[in-house]
Every structure is written in C-alpha cells, then in structure tokens.
Amino acid sequence: MVPLAFVTNIESRSYYQINNNIAIASDVLISGGRGEYVNTPFENVGNLTNNRSQCSQNASSKDAIWTSGGKGHLSLYILHPFVGESIIPSTKIMDLFVTKKPSVYGSIPASSVYISGSITVPQGCELSSGSTLEIPFGEFKATDFKDRKGQVAKNATKFTKELQFKCTNISDGVKIFLRIEGMPNANDSNAIDMGNPDIGAIIEGANGKILVPNDASVNQELSVSGLVDDTHRTASTTISAYPISTTGKLPAAGDFEGIATMRIDVGVSRMKNLHALMPACLLLTASAMAAPSNIGSAGDIHFTITIKAATCELENDSIDVNMETVVLQRPVKVGKELNQKNFSIGLKDCAYATKASVTMDGSPDPTDPSLFALDSGGATGVALKIKTSGGEQQYPSSTDSTPVEHTVWFDGTNKLNYIASYVPVKPDATVGTANATVNFSVTYE
Structure with a gap:
C-alpha cells in the first residue's frame, strides 16, 4: 500500500483516505496453493506452491496465466455524507512487489494500481416556493425591546409559515428532518443574528421547540408524501418566527436583516454495492453507510426588521x-x-x-x-x-x-x-x- 492516511479497520480490512469524503481498502488475489484475496498492506505472503504454474507467464503449461497479484477488490468507505459529485483524482493506491526469497525485494514494483473517477449522489430537497422565504417582522419602537431579555418584542406577533419542499430520490421509509444553520446572535445563541447585538430572530418548529442554529440535534421532522413521479416526493412542515430582545437594552435604530439556512437531513440511508470490472482485473465495490446524513440546503429564510429611534x-x-x-x-x-x-x-x-x-x-x-x-x-x-x-x-x-x-x-x-x-x-x-x-x-x- 502506498503512503495514504490510515482511517479505520472494518471487518479486518484497513481503510485509507483518498479524498475528504472517501477512504479505500484493497485486497489482492494470491493464487497457487493459497487461492485467496489478502487485505493490503501485507508482506511475505507466499502462494504456497513450488512450481511456476499460476505464478509466471513462462510456466510449462500453455494454459497458465498470471493470476497471483493480477486480480483484486477495492472497497470504498464513505467518510463524510455528501450530496452531488465527489471526485476521486488519479491516485496510486498500491505497489506490488514479488520475490523468490522472503524479505528480499527489489526497489521496482511488479505492478502498481491507480484509481480515479467520481461518485454522484443526486439526492436532495428544495423549497417549492423558491430559494428564499421572506419574513418581514415589520416596524418596532426601540422601547418594545427594553427590559425583555429573551422575550418576544412588545406588540410582536409570531409569523407562522407552512413550508413545502420538493424532494428527489428519497426512498420509502426514509425520515427527513429540517434543521437551521446561520450566524447566532452574540448574546443569545438560540437566536439568528440580525446585525444588531440587542435583537435576534427565533425560529420554532411545529412542536413549539426552538430550532437552535447550528445544533444538529435540534430538528423538525417533515411529513413526506408518496411518490409524485418516478423520482420525486413532497415534504412539508410548519415553522414560526418572531423577534426577541437578546439583552434587554434599547436597540439602535435602523433597518436590520438576518439570514438562516434550512438544512435537510435524512435519518436512514440504504446500503448499495456498485460492482464494476476494472482494468487489471480489479473488482470495485462501494458501500454507502447507513447513518443520518445531510443532503444539502433547502433554501434560506430572510428576516427583516425596522427599529424606530427610541423616543419618549x-x-x-x-x-x-x-x-x-x-x-x-x-x-x-x-x-x-x-x-x-x-x-x-x-x-x-x-x-x-x-x-x-x-x-x-x-x-x-x-x-x-x-x-x-x-x-x-x-x-x-x-x-x-x-x-x-x-x-x-x-x-x-x-x-x-x-x-x-x-x-x-x-x-x-x-x-x-x-x-x-x-x-x-x-x-x-x-x-x-x-x-x-x-x-x-x-x-x-
């Protein structure tokens, strides 16, 4: 195995990282009397035969072929869930050395194995009404926020929005969750920053719980429909939003805005093996991990608010x-x-x-x-x-x-x-x- 960063061992196989999302393990066929695939890296593994058959193209039998080291398996391990295309650049993953005398090897490999390609995950959900949901909180007096730290602004009402999403390549039984990302307010991490340290925007799920920005453990499950066509489903939920005071102080006057990004997570994914006959007789096997994963942004929420100067x-x-x-x-x-x-x-x-x-x-x-x-x-x-x-x-x-x-x-x-x-x-x-x-x-x- 060439120098790649070791990641983990799974079922006695060693995985090495080849890009940010993917690690690889390889097995090499040792034929002859052994006749098995051996996980790399290895050293001094013999083929358990005393003749040149199945070891050299100069074997006495005209039907002999080079099989030791001529076939193998590659297994790809998803390190980080991703959506879209993950590129695997041309990467040397193995050098194979042979010898007649154990522990005595030359400096030139008998063969080298490279891998390149890409893995595409065409899966995701997007907001049906467009890429951005607008929530205008309206106009408030600065005194509407005074002495109300952590509370909704005086005279404010909750904006309740029903969200509809169009989802692609979501399998039966898959649970879909909405969570929020964005810059939190410096004085209250539950609130989205609005460009004013004394105010913030709170987003609640349909169950009334605050969707804390950047906290993957706090989410809202979506209702998922049956298939609309061969690849699409709809998903829906309800959120509420309102402005709060984050300090209890009088905020500065002006026009302010904040952005929250809606992220979609899937709670279940399926195991899939991709088999392909590769040059040099290598069998490629890729497995997706059955674990919760993010499938991208479903759109943004744009908050706006106007604060009037605090008069008497x-x-x-x-x-x-x-x-x-x-x-x-x-x-x-x-x-x-x-x-x-x-x-x-x-x-x-x-x-x-x-x-x-x-x-x-x-x-x-x-x-x-x-x-x-x-x-x-x-x-x-x-x-x-x-x-x-x-x-x-x-x-x-x-x-x-x-x-x-x-x-x-x-x-x-x-x-x-x-x-x-x-x-x-x-x-x-x-x-x-x-x-x-x-x-x-x-x-x-």
Whole structure:
C-alpha cells in the first residue's frame, strides 16, 4: 500500500483516505496453493506452491496465466455524507512487489494500481416556493425591546409559515428532518443574528421547540408524501418566527436583516454495492453507510426588521389638574392670573431623544385667543392660561401652532413642568363651573 492516511479497520480490512469524503481498502488475489484475496498492506505472503504454474507467464503449461497479484477488490468507505459529485483524482493506491526469497525485494514494483473517477449522489430537497422565504417582522419602537431579555418584542406577533419542499430520490421509509444553520446572535445563541447585538430572530418548529442554529440535534421532522413521479416526493412542515430582545437594552435604530439556512437531513440511508470490472482485473465495490446524513440546503429564510429611534413615552395619557375654587373679587382685574396650579407632563424612556416639542389643542377664548376657553354653561368672562414653569406661554394651536420646546434627558424620567391659572378677560366676569379640556401632543428629536 502506498503512503495514504490510515482511517479505520472494518471487518479486518484497513481503510485509507483518498479524498475528504472517501477512504479505500484493497485486497489482492494470491493464487497457487493459497487461492485467496489478502487485505493490503501485507508482506511475505507466499502462494504456497513450488512450481511456476499460476505464478509466471513462462510456466510449462500453455494454459497458465498470471493470476497471483493480477486480480483484486477495492472497497470504498464513505467518510463524510455528501450530496452531488465527489471526485476521486488519479491516485496510486498500491505497489506490488514479488520475490523468490522472503524479505528480499527489489526497489521496482511488479505492478502498481491507480484509481480515479467520481461518485454522484443526486439526492436532495428544495423549497417549492423558491430559494428564499421572506419574513418581514415589520416596524418596532426601540422601547418594545427594553427590559425583555429573551422575550418576544412588545406588540410582536409570531409569523407562522407552512413550508413545502420538493424532494428527489428519497426512498420509502426514509425520515427527513429540517434543521437551521446561520450566524447566532452574540448574546443569545438560540437566536439568528440580525446585525444588531440587542435583537435576534427565533425560529420554532411545529412542536413549539426552538430550532437552535447550528445544533444538529435540534430538528423538525417533515411529513413526506408518496411518490409524485418516478423520482420525486413532497415534504412539508410548519415553522414560526418572531423577534426577541437578546439583552434587554434599547436597540439602535435602523433597518436590520438576518439570514438562516434550512438544512435537510435524512435519518436512514440504504446500503448499495456498485460492482464494476476494472482494468487489471480489479473488482470495485462501494458501500454507502447507513447513518443520518445531510443532503444539502433547502433554501434560506430572510428576516427583516425596522427599529424606530427610541423616543419618549408618556407616563400618563390623561392629566387632571384640580384648579379648586376661585373667588372673583370686585372690581375684577382683567388679565390677573388666579389660582395658579402646577402640573407636569411626565416622559420616560427618552433614549436617543434630546428635545420634546409640545403643542396644545383647545378652543381659544373669543375675547383673548391667546388663552383657552372654558366649557360652556359655567363661569363667563374667564379663560384658562397655561405657561411653562419658566414663564413661556403655551398658546392654543389654532392661534399659534409654534410648539414649546423642552430639553429632555435620556438617563431617566423627564418632567415638563407647567402652570395653569384662571384669567378674567372681561370686567363683568361671572362665577360658576370653570372646566376646560386641552389636548396636548409631544414630538421628539
């Protein structure tokens, strides 16, 4: 045997590697009185005969042929399951030396054996709908991921997809499994990386278990149909996918994407022997191993998601300000602020926002449109004034749509502080219920 890397012994035969997928064992016929095939490598194996018959072409019998060393068997062993074509380059696998005196051999072999060729495995499954399955998660606020490490994003829904595959050369009784490969998120290996360290994509099988990327032990069995034609079957299963927070932190804003590859494994394969009469009277035998094997990619899953910059959230959607009872003193002083009451618009989770702009929408007072009108049926000649704690007046948006700007800080809760007061706008103002409804909106930068 020429210097090839030893792989293993199986049934007293030594296998040597000839490419990444295949190893080879060889037997040589020793005729004469021995009359058997001997596994290589060997040394000093005699033919157990004392004449030249079946050993030399110069034998006394005209019917004698060269048989010792003239025939053999090759056996191929599949080292790694593969799909497609595996090339065997021209490779010397054996040098045969002969001698009349044991242990005394020349440097020139009597014969050499080479092997070359290819083995083709035309087997696989592909996604019926095309090579890529698109799953758009949609648009989320960064705050949808905050404090939700390992959990689905707030307001997210699971995307459930039924997968149909077209499979080629799958035998009866073969089980087919789907598993996932792809780059895992650095902070959560259960999730596919989305190009943002704080978010990832989770894929679940039909049984609800997570298909962990690059873990061959976690898979989903497919339902396999009968033969559609001579070589094809269909296979199907259902998967679900959803975005999660991998850190609990606010993720950066932007458009992100991730790719997962669907791999198909077969759980059973058949033993097949390929016999061919080779030059130099060698019999080639190839055996496929009965073991789970990967038969290639069935397509990709492409995830997309958009994260909006984390602006602030209101602590309360509605704010009640109790103005209490106001005493109108006579004579009424028009323009005087009465019963000043402090209130705040509370903001939280203001990551990436540095400015909040507030507009207020309410009916302007007909006498002084810079103020907000009170509800009808109560006090008259009185209006509501709103200003910031710094003294900047907030006008009804229909009077002046210019918003009032506030600086916000992203490291905690922000309070936009205001003062509300009643203001007489007529000298003949009357007492009564003094309610007003003002709607406010906040935008962020």
